[in-house]
Amino acid sequence: MSLLSFVSFVLSAQKNQTLFQELTPAETCVHFENKVLETASINIGSYDYMYNGGGVAIGDLNNDGFPDIFFCGNDAPNKLYYNLQGLKFEDVSSKAGIESNKWATGVNLMDINNDGWLDIYVC
Secondary structure (H helix, E strand, O other): OOHHHHHHHHHHHHHHOOOOOOOOHHHHOOOOOOOOOOOOOOOOOOOOOOOOOOEEEEEOOOOOOOOEEEEEOOOOOOEEEEEEEOOEEEEOHHHHOOOOOOOOOOEEEEOOOOOOOOEEEEO
């Protein structure tokens, strides 16, 4: 095998390798879409950060050893998904009482009161 053939083989092999694979909501059970609806009073002219999105935080909220997902939305309700392992999640938003129709711009997880459980801070 010539050097040119070898380099071509290595480069073509690298092109076929990917680090990530797209999974559908049907596969993961994560259904979240942060729709932003412009109105006469809420628009990019009156709110500079309108299209920056809500936010996402990942952490083990139920202390089972697996990272859970919290989404906050602008015009979409907040969502909390517990990790069931194997890239499958359960929407526990209603059970957790975190659904809100208020505009959110970010979320952070931290153990603010040092009780060993992550707390959710939504902006």
